[in-house]
Amino acid sequence: MSIFDQLSGGASRVDGLPAERVCSRKGCRAEAAWQLLWNNPRIHTPERRKIWLACAGHRDWLEEYLKLRGLWRQTLALPGTADPKGGD
16 A cells, blocks of 8 residues: 555545455455445445455355355456356
8 A cells, every 4th residue: 555545545446446456355466356245234324335355266255254244235246357157
C-alpha cells in the first residue's frame, strides 16, 4: 500500500472492485476469479455490500468463513476473468 492509498482511504478501485485483483485470503497472491459479497448486519445497512476477492482455490474457504459468521450474501464471477467453473 502506498502513502496515496492510505490518504485516499484504501487501494485504488475500478468499478467498485480493487484495481489489483488478487485473492483476499491471507498470504495468497493468486489472481482472483470470484467476488464474495458480504456485509455485517450489526454495522452495515442491509443493501451495503463489501467485496472480498477469491481465487478458485480459496473460494470455498472464504465463503465458509463468511457463512459461519452470518456475513455472506452472494458469490459472483469476477468480471473480465476467464469463465471460472463451479459458479453460483
